[in-house]
Amino acid sequence: xxxxxFTAMAVxxxxxxxxxxxxxxxxxxxxxxxxLIGPNGxxxxxxxxxxxxxxxxxxxxxxxxxxxxxxxxxxxxxxxRIARTYQNIRLFKSMTALExxxxxxxxxxxxxxxxxxxxPPPTRREEETAETRAFxxxxxxxxxGREAEVSINLSYGDQRRLEIARALALEPELLLLxxxxxxxxxxxxxxxxxxxxxxxxxxxxTVLLVEHDMSVVMGISDRITVMDYGEEIARGTPDxxxxxxxxxxxxxxxxx
Numbered sequence: 001x002x003x004x005x006f007t008a009m010a011v012x013x014x015x016x017x018x019x020x021x022x023x024x025x026x027x028x029x030x031x032x033x034x035x036l037i038g039p040n041g042x043x044x045x046x047x048x049x050x051x052x053x054x055x056x057x058x059x060x061x062x063x064x065x066x067x068x069x070x071x072x073x074x075x076x077x078x079x080x081r082i083a084r085t086y087q088n089i090r091l092f093k094s095m096t097a098l099e100x101x102x103x104x105x106x107x108x109x110x111x112x113x114x115x116x117x118x119x120p121p122p123t124r125r126e127e128e129t130a131e132t133r134a135f136x137x138x139x140x141x142x143x144x145g146r147e148a149e150v151s152i153n154l155s156y157g158d159q160r161r162l163e164i165a166r167a168l169a170l171e172p173e174l175l176l177l178x179x180x181x182x183x184x185x186x187x188x189x190x191x192x193x194x195x196x197x198x199x200x201x202x203x204x205x206t207v208l209l210v211e212h213d214m215s216v217v218m219g220i221s222d223r224i225t226v227m228d229y230g231e232e233i234a235r236g237t238p239d240x241x242x243x244x245x246x247x248x249x250x251x252x253x254x255x256x
Contacts, residue, residue: 011060038227104169
């Protein structure tokens with residue numbers, strides 16, 4: 001595996017007088033599930049925003065397959081094949097499930113204004129490919145038969161799965177999942193954990209995961225970084241992390 005697939009080096013981000021990230025560094029290998037855990041406000045979502053270009057860090061470096069991401073706009077990061085979901089679901093509520101997934105593929109589509117107006121054969125073929133792929137992804141995440149439903153009418157768990165399908169439409173090499181099981185029932189949580197494992201084991205996808213459910217984190221992660229107040233306090237395998245005294249004190253407590 002490639003130790004330099006994704007690296008963050010000394011990433012720091014401040015909002016006014018608040019330091020959200022302080023010298024955070026990590027390295028993710030290809031086809032790994034790497035989890036970031038920590039209390040609310042530890043800086044996990046801030047790091048996701050730094051990686052994807054929404055809130056560039058004040059200092060430090062973030063590299064993906066040797067390419068520097070700091071300074072790139074979100075669309076350029078997406079073009080580099082990095083996709084994400086959000087802590088708060090961000091679907092197009094008035095669109096169908098199928099339309100939401102097709103939108104997730106837009107940066108891969110080449111049809112410009114000419115194609116949209118005149119709809120030549122290459123544009124039609126591109127649209128057909130996008131639709132076929134969207135059907136496949138909805139099936140993959142367990143939403144077969146729900147393609148025509150407006151997304152706001154889907155259950156909370158199905159909306160979470162739809163957001164994952166939309167992220168996968170980008171055909172990413174690195175997938176950032178921000179609390180994908182939040183608000184789910186135990187059965188739904190188990191299904192999403194199995195889905196993430198399948199993405200790694202069957203598709204070779206690399207996943208960076210933020211998740212509060214410790215049974216999910218400890219059950220599927222290859223490596224974990226524990227954060228507190230924007231800083232790393234522990235790093236290692238699930239066994240190493242859950243037995244680290246600093247983690248027991250700062251985050252896991254008696255539940256460990």
